[in-house]
Amino acid sequence: MNSADTPLSLDSLLTKIGREHGKSATAVNPPVHRASTFLFNTLDDFEAAAATPFDGPFYGRVGTPTTFAFEQAICKLEGGHRTIAAASGMAAISAALLAFLDRGDHVLVVDTVYEPVRRFCNRMLARLGIETTFYDPAVGADIGSLVRPETRVIYLESPGSGTFDIQDIPAIVEVARERGIRTIIDNTWATPVFLKPLSLGIDVSVQSATKYIVGHSDAMLGSVTATAETYDAVRQATQDLGAAAGSEECNLGLRGLRTLSVRLRQHEASALTLAKWLETRAEVARVLHPALSSFPGHEIWKRDFSGSCGLFAVELEPCDPQSVREMVNGLHHFGIGFSWGGYESLILPVHPEKTRQVMKWDGKGPVLRLHIGLEAVEDLQADLAEGLGKLRPA
Numbered sequence: 001m002n003s004a005d006t007p008l009s010l011d012s013l014l015t016k017i018g019r020e021h022g023k024s025a026t027a028v029n030p031p032v033h034r035a036s037t038f039l040f041n042t043l044d045d046f047e048a049a050a051a052t053p054f055d056g057p058f059y060g061r062v063g064t065p066t067t068f069a070f071e072q073a074i075c076k077l078e079g080g081h082r083t084i085a086a087a088s089g090m091a092a093i094s095a096a097l098l099a100f101l102d103r104g105d106h107v108l109v110v111d112t113v114y115e116p117v118r119r120f121c122n123r124m125l126a127r128l129g130i131e132t133t134f135y136d137p138a139v140g141a142d143i144g145s146l147v148r149p150e151t152r153v154i155y156l157e158s159p160g161s162g163t164f165d166i167q168d169i170p171a172i173v174e175v176a177r178e179r180g181i182r183t184i185i186d187n188t189w190a191t192p193v194f195l196k197p198l199s200l201g202i203d204v205s206v207q208s209a210t211k212y213i214v215g216h217s218d219a220m221l222g223s224v225t226a227t228a229e230t231y232d233a234v235r236q237a238t239q240d241l242g243a244a245a246g247s248e249e250c251n252l253g254l255r256g257l258r259t260l261s262v263r264l265r266q267h268e269a270s271a272l273t274l275a276k277w278l279e280t281r282a283e284v285a286r287v288l289h290p291a292l293s294s295f296p297g298h299e300i301w302k303r304d305f306s307g308s309c310g311l312f313a314v315e316l317e318p319c320d321p322q323s324v325r326e327m328v329n330g331l332h333h334f335g336i337g338f339s340w341g342g343y344e345s346l347i348l349p350v351h352p353e354k355t356r357q358v359m360k361w362d363g364k365g366p367v368l369r370l371h372i373g374l375e376a377v378e379d380l381q382a383d384l385a386e387g388l389g390k391l392r393p394a
């Protein structure tokens with residue numbers, strides 16, 4: 001129905017991927033296969049399944065029809081060879097890194113990386129004798145000067161966590177390809193709706209599906225999408241680590257996909273409305289949102305991405321820290337908590353001055369990260385206006 005020569009538009013594709021349709025008397029949504037064990041009629045059947053364990057039900061950790069359906073759906077969106085579902089975004093990321101890194105190797109990781117990934121590098125990878133160098137997200141083709149003979153992986157995240165710095169993905173990919181280095185990107189912010197990293201030459205795209213894919217803040221899920229060349233290594237690492245996703249979570253991921261583009265359009269529109277309004281406010285020093293023309297990486301963002309999501313940050317003018325706490329605590333529509341990508345708005349302070357290692361943060365005021373949810377944008381604006389009114393000079 002959905003053959004390669006008749007490409008479906010994204011909205012239609014999202015209603016069809018990862019489920020059977022067209023057969024008589026089938027439920028719209030496929031059943032959730034809760035299984036560790038799959039039974040076979042004969043040893044011959046069992047051994048045949050064992051020969052290709054990732055192509056059909058064999059053992060729960062290897063995959064169930066539900067996890068395979070989720071994997072196929074994400075793979076279609078990312079345009080990869082195959083996708084592997086993982087227990088969380090961190091499970092996906094750690095498996096992808098360990099797939100290519102060995103004792104004595106060196107990895108280049110962007111300095112605006114999601115903080116738990118930095119910790120993974122500084123603790124786990126360091127313990128295994130793998131050295132990490134953090135690099136400036138603006139490095140571009142100059143990444144070549146950081147490459148060593150033992151560099152095996154360049155890890156990207158664009159926009160970066162906290163401050164949304166944009167990377168020149170094609171320029172970095174070109175250097176990596178010349179030198180036989182694998183590239184992994186965290187595609188959580190854009191989702192494959194707004195960025196297709198593999199089409200830019202990236203080898204492996206990882207996502208925290210916990211965010212927009214699941215979309216309702218009620219499950220942990222990750223995905224690793226690989227090229228034909230890198231798939232075996234990544235599949236083996238996720239298996240060796242036991243990082244498999246559960247069927248229930250994959251089902252929630254599939255459910256989230258059905259509304260992904262509709263939700264993202266609303267997140268995008270509301271976030272842009274508020275970002276532009278925040279730029280006009282006296283309390284705000286800068287709005288860190290790649291889709292604003294004022295943002296330093298905007299031109300590169302426009303070249304490579306087809307849209308933006310609901311997550312951005314504001315740097316406030318220097319003010320009394322206690323008044324920032326009062327603002328955050330007093331908001332009615334913005335929850336205080338980790339994660340994002342659900343239907344609800346969230347707010348958290350971020351501290352680029354504490355986390356960055358190679359690029360000094362030049363901001364002077366506090367930075368707040370906002371996730372703009374699906375609430376009425378007028379309600380969110382009124383809420384933020386009231387909050388900003390509580391700020392007092394330092």
Ligand SMILES: *Cc1c(COP(=O)(O)O)cnc(C)c1O
Pocket residue numbers: 088089090091114161186188189207208209210211220221222339
């Ligand atoms: C949340 C997040 C992760 C980690 O995902 P989990 O599903 O929470 O493990 C990775 N990268 C980015 C950019 C994230 O925001």
